[in-house]
Amino acid sequence: MSSAQVIADSSTRVIAIANQKGGVGKTTTTVNLGAALAEMGQRVLLIDLDPQANASTGLGINPRSIEKNMYDVLLADTPLEDTIEPAPDVEGLFLAPSSLDLAGAEIELVPGFNRERRLIDALSPIVDDYDFVFIDCPPSLGLLTINALVAATEVLVPIQCEYYALEGVGQLVRNVELVRKSLNPSLEISTIVLVMYDARTKLAGQVVDEVRAHFGEIVCKIVIPRVVRLSEAPSYGQPITVFDPENRGAQAYRDLANEVLGNELDLDESPAQAPLQPGIGLASSPVVEPDDTAQDSRVEETVSELEVSEEEDEALERDDVDAGSGSFDEDDISDGEAQSNEDVLGGVKSDLEALVATTETAEQRETAEQEETAEQEETADEVLDLREREERDDEDRVTTEAEDTELGAVPSMPSPNPVIDLIQPHDKQGDRS
Ligand SMILES: Nc1ncnc2c1ncn2[C@@H]1O[C@H](COP(=O)(O)OP(=O)(O)OP(=O)(O)O)[C@@H](O)[C@H]1O
Ligand SMILES: [Mg+2]
Numbered sequence: 001m002s003s004a005q006v007i008a009d010s011s012t013r014v015i016a017i018a019n020q021k022g023g024v025g026k027t028t029t030t031v032n033l034g035a036a037l038a039e040m041g042q043r044v045l046l047i048d049l050d051p052q053a054n055a056s057t058g059l060g061i062n063p064r065s066i067e068k069n070m071y072d073v074l075l076a077d078t079p080l081e082d083t084i085e086p087a088p089d090v091e092g093l094f095l096a097p098s099s100l101d102l103a104g105a106e107i108e109l110v111p112g113f114n115r116e117r118r119l120i121d122a123l124s125p126i127v128d129d130y131d132f133v134f135i136d137c138p139p140s141l142g143l144l145t146i147n148a149l150v151a152a153t154e155v156l157v158p159i160q161c162e163y164y165a166l167e168g169v170g171q172l173v174r175n176v177e178l179v180r181k182s183l184n185p186s187l188e189i190s191t192i193v194l195v196m197y198d199a200r201t202k203l204a205g206q207v208v209d210e211v212r213a214h215f216g217e218i219v220c221k222i223v224i225p226r227v228v229r230l231s232e233a234p235s236y237g238q239p240i241t242v243f244d245p246e247n248r249g250a251q252a253y254r255d256l257a258n259e260v261l262g263n264e265l266d267l268d269e270s271p272a273q274a275p276l277q278p279g280i281g282l283a284s285s286p287v288v289e290p291d292d293t294a295q296d297s298r299v300e301e302t303v304s305e306l307e308v309s310e311e312e313d314e315a316l317e318r319d320d321v322d323a324g325s326g327s328f329d330e331d332d333i334s335d336g337e338a339q340s341n342e343d344v345l346g347g348v349k350s351d352l353e354a355l356v357a358t359t360e361t362a363e364q365r366e367t368a369e370q371e372e373t374a375e376q377e378e379t380a381d382e383v384l385d386l387r388e389r390e391e392r393d394d395e396d397r398v399t400t401e402a403e404d405t406e407l408g409a410v411p412s413m414p415s416p417n418p419v420i421d422l423i424q425p426h427d428k429q430g431d432r433s
Helices: 003-009 026-039 054-058 070-075 102-109 118-123 143-151 169-182 202-218 228-236 248-261 271-276 292-306 310-322 335-356 362-404 418-423
Strands: 013-017 044-048 093-096 132-136 154-160 189-197 219-225
Touching: 003 118, 013 026, 013 143, 026 044, 026 054, 026 093, 026 132, 026 154, 026 189, 026 228, 026 248, 044 054, 054 228, 070 102, 070 118, 102 143, 118 143, 143 169, 154 169, 154 202, 189 202, 202 219, 219 248
Parallel strands: 013 132, 013 154, 044 093, 044 132, 154 189, 189 219
Antiparallel strands: none
């Protein structure tokens, strides 16, 4: 039997977590959804297919201390099982680690025989040992991601509730379609997860509404909130479910795990969805105008906030988000922003339509792109102000907490910079071809 048939016949769900845009929450979702599922008794394998090795370090596994890794599997025919390590803190969770060498694999694989099928061939002998296999893809659409799409039975796409969130999604949809037609007939985009939702920005609400309107059923009901603790957990080598089990980021990933398992959800009861009340009707959730006064006083209060207990800290964070969420006025959405987001989504829609027939001329497209860019730049300025304030706030909190903690571990990861993300979104993309 071919390896493709083995995986198609298996009851194991092999899920590629892909989005070629960088820093959108692929690894955070891989690690924390995997950990939440393992906590619920599922046997889960995470395959780290990104040379950055963030999933490996995020689980407390130093790729340098591992003898064999995914590079050896893809290029030296090392059996996949020889690389697999149990996650230190989560029973039932396992990792096939990456290494920096994997960066060269994209090039080294090019002349290789069966170059798109290396991963599926390595996975098929052991796939039945697991209930779930998650493949953390790099931010590119190169051969590593193609290997993941060929081995997977489904694709999960995290989409950031941020500006430019949908950039590149049309390209990803096209590639999945190409792989489905030529290499993996059972592949489908089964799940879209909205992540880094911040109820204080009206933009986040707009992205949620519009992604739901365009992608419908495959968009998860659960939305993952933007929570500082989620970004701190990897520096301690732990999933959020271990690092801060009661945090609403941990609860959100548990809720997501339930949704992925097909279990009934009670969103009214979920603290993770508090900013999205009322109820499941996320598409009509109140969108909050950022409150400048609240933001400024929050910065001033940061130091005293850090002195309170973890529970109080959480409550403050929730109150902060809930403040002002009582009313929503249609006028809160300015015409400029609404228009520009529609344009972005319109781009995705037309990408989808282009799969069937391409009618637009290159000239028309160029003009449309120029108009879109001008409108996007206008809105980006507004978002920048808010984001800069939040970044300063978050940085203060992270620094002070690291100093306070007994562990004393100074996070060694390069800190992300969403401000740069907003100004130069193209720089973060590995592959736009
Ligand atoms: N819900 C969240 N709240 C706060 N921070 C988050 C959240 N999700 C992810 N982050 C942070 O955002 C950054 C990017 O996330 P992540 O590394 O998961 O993205 P990625 O898509 O895997 O990136 P890359 O494309 O580089 O592999 C990280 O610093 C992460 O800790
Ligand atoms: Mg990643």
